[in-house]
Amino acid sequence: MSRSHFESPEPPLVSRSTAIVSWLNDWRDSLGRFFLEPRTAETLSVLRLTTGAMIAYIHAIWLSDLASFFGPDALLDLEVTRSIHSRVTKWTYLASTDSLTIAWLHEVTAMLAGIAMTLGFATRLTVPLAWFTTLMTAHRLAPFLFGLDQITLSLTMYLMLGRSGTFWSIDSWIRKRWSQSGKDIPAWARWLGWGEQPSPCWTNTVATRLIQLHLCVIYLFGGLGKLRGWMWWDGTAMWFAATSYEYQSLDLTWIGLYPWLGSIATHATLLWELFYVALIWPRLTRPLVLMMAVCVHGGIALYMGMITFGWMMIVANLIFVEPSWWRRRDAEISLAVPPRPNER
Amino acid sequence: MACIAFHCIAIVAEPLRFFSQSEYQSAAETTWLRRSFAPYVEWLYLDHGYFFFAPNPGPSHLMGVRRVPPSDPARSQPIHADRPIELARDVDAYFPNRQSQWPRLLYHRYFMLSEFYNNSFAPAELPEEDKQDLLFVDRWKQDRTFYDALTRSISRAMAHQLQSESVELIRLERQLLSIEQVHRLGWTLDDPRGLGGLPENLFTHPNADRDPSSGEPKGPLRPRSEPPWRRSEGRAIPEEVIHP
Numbered sequence: 001m002s003r004s005h006f007e008s009p010e011p012p013l014v015s016r017s018t019a020i021v022s023w024l025n026d027w028r029d030s031l032g033r034f035f036l037e038p039r040t041a042e043t044l045s046v047l048r049l050t051t052g053a054m055i056a057y058i059h060a061i062w063l064s065d066l067a068s069f070f071g072p073d074a075l076l077d078l079e080v081t082r083s084i085h086s087r088v089t090k091w092t093y094l095a096s097t098d099s100l101t102i103a104w105l106h107e108v109t110a111m112l113a114g115i116a117m118t119l120g121f122a123t124r125l126t127v128p129l130a131w132f133t134t135l136m137t138a139h140r141l142a143p144f145l146f147g148l149d150q151i152t153l154s155l156t157m158y159l160m161l162g163r164s165g166t167f168w169s170i171d172s173w174i175r176k177r178w179s180q181s182g183k184d185i186p187a188w189a190r191w192l193g194w195g196e197q198p199s200p201c202w203t204n205t206v207a208t209r210l211i212q213l214h215l216c217v218i219y220l221f222g223g224l225g226k227l228r229g230w231m232w233w234d235g236t237a238m239w240f241a242a243t244s245y246e247y248q249s250l251d252l253t254w255i256g257l258y259p260w261l262g263s264i265a266t267h268a269t270l271l272w273e274l275f276y277v278a279l280i281w282p283r284l285t286r287p288l289v290l291m292m293a294v295c296v297h298g299g300i301a302l303y304m305g306m307i308t309f310g311w312m313m314i315v316a317n318l319i320f321v322e323p324s325w326w327r328r329r330d331a332e333i334s335l336a337v338p339p340r341p342n343e344r
Numbered sequence: 345m346a347c348i349a350f351h352c353i354a355i356v357a358e359p360l361r362f363f364s365q366s367e368y369q370s371a372a373e374t375t376w377l378r379r380s381f382a383p384y385v386e387w388l389y390l391d392h393g394y395f396f397f398a399p400n401p402g403p404s405h406l407m408g409v410r411r412v413p414p415s416d417p418a419r420s421q422p423i424h425a426d427r428p429i430e431l432a433r434d435v436d437a438y439f440p441n442r443q444s445q446w447p448r449l450l451y452h453r454y455f456m457l458s459e460f461y462n463n464s465f466a467p468a469e470l471p472e473e474d475k476q477d478l479l480f481v482d483r484w485k486q487d488r489t490f491y492d493a494l495t496r497s498i499s500r501a502m503a504h505q506l507q508s509e510s511v512e513l514i515r516l517e518r519q520l521l522s523i524e525q526v527h528r529l530g531w532t533l534d535d536p537r538g539l540g541g542l543p544e545n546l547f548t549h550p551n552a553d554r555d556p557s558s559g560e561p562k563g564p565l566r567p568r569s570e571p572p573w574r575r576s577e578g579r580a581i582p583e584e585v586i587h588p
Binding site: 145153 | 348352356359362383386387388389390391392394395396397398399401404447455461490494500501505520521526533534538
């Protein structure tokens with residue numbers, strides 16, 4: 001039997017190239033929809049509320065022991081800071097002065113910006129201000145930082161792109177009052193974010209996708225890094241991580257009485273981190289992956305003393321919750337709350 | 345879309361470089377990629393390897409501080425790894441310290457500093473055989489200079505806080521305890537027997553050949569804490585490979 005019975009005839013070169021072009025066009029369109037299809041900003045607004053509060057708290061802590069972190073008697077003087085910066089691009093104006101007054105002003109500004117961000121007041125100004133001031137502090141105090149600062153700064157950076165002030169904010173309240181009065185919103189008010197409409201917008205999608213992709217990168221490399229360690233293979237990593245005295249906040253030594261439990265928790269954590277990048281996207285597996293995120297980061301927060309870091313990672317994972325879900329919850333709460341007398 | 349693509353590459357540039365280096369070399373293409381994106385990645389604070397509790401959870405590092413001259417005769421005794429350390433007895437101050445550093449985020453800031461100090465450690469002297477490798481010596485000199493500056497800075501601040509003429513900083517390491525040590529031998533997680541001083545001379549640690557988690561011998565003599573400067577088979581890795 002000749003080969004021609006089994007093989008279709010060679011497609012002409014023109015049709016093959018047309019198919020490739022068509023495939024590339026489809027791919028480009030899908031990518032465009034993924035990154036640019038307009039969406040509303042309910043999820044981003046939830047992240048703004050929590051991230052702003054964390055920024056305010058972070059700076060309140062710096063302020064509580066200001067003289068140890070800044071000024072002439074700081075633990076890391078300007079010589080050390082400049083030495084660190086000599087190898088990397090970490091410019092910050094806080095590395096050019098050891099004035100405690102300037103540091104105090106800077107930290108108070110950053111804390112107020114964080115509070116304003118949480119309240120959703122002038123978000124077009126206060127979110128970038130919170131990000132910039134926190135970044136300046138981070139570059140000055142790099143040796144004191146850990147995962148909390150990484151995730152908080154990244155979230156704030158992406159929140160600057162979207163319209164995170166259009167829901168549950170003072171900005172949205174001001175916008176409603178302005179529109180009820182029938183007056184035009186002046187240009188200066190638009191600069192503060194008071195003119196932004198809660199309608200779907202492509203910048204919200206860009207911010208959402210970048211946060212989602214960044215989280216996938218964090219978990220993927222976190223998982224790959226763990227693959228290099230024998231404790232993550234033999235199931236003892238959970239025991240050694242949870243019983244490190246400097247981290248411990250609640251006693252977890254009982255897990256040593258049930259080695260199989262520690263081993264399962266170790267392997268579940270490893271597999272979850274490794275496959276997060278794939279399993280977070282399908283709607284079928286997303287709830288499971290998010291539940292696991294709450295368990296892992298909740299465990300870190302409760303047992304390993306990193307309440308702030310654990311909390312912010314859970315908050316970051318909320319980016320995978322669709323805006324419509326928050327809209328439905330908001331509607332339910334609105335229905336549950338009886339209207340005020342003047343609204344009847 | 346080009347901006348989005350640029351940013352996405354920047355996000356992975358640092359972890360890719362971080363993962364693709366060994367004691368022998370760094371992969372050329374990831375080093376090039378990271379170097380190309382350096383100002384963007386570094387200034388936006390995207391330069392993280394995301395090595396959370398990886399490759400293995402390790403021992404914690406504390407810093408002990410003693411007044412010089414000593415305020416208490418008990419605090420003039422040298423600290424060794426083979427002698428249990430009781431922080432209240434042996435040092436005037438230490439961090440991280442749950443009692444004095446509260447709330448927890450403040451405690452964690454000090455914890456990160458003590459880990460950074462330990463990671464920045466470079467020994468006061470090199471063994472004779474290492475002095476033949478000029479690249480290695482050059483790298484060691486840079487790291488020792490930085491470590492000295494860091495020690496001076498922290499010492500000055502702590503002397504001010506303790507109202508002392510000067511202070512001595514002591515690197516401490518708390519070993520990870522095995523299930524057996526906790527549940528069979530009854531050690532508590534803060535047992536003084538699990539806490540040891542780290543020597544300035546990297547190659548004379550008495551417990552250097554013991555595994556920190558099991559206490560079992562782990563083969564050839566090696567430092568318990570890896571120095572930030574890398575060496576392999578006595579050869580130094582050029583500076584630009586480690587810090588592109």
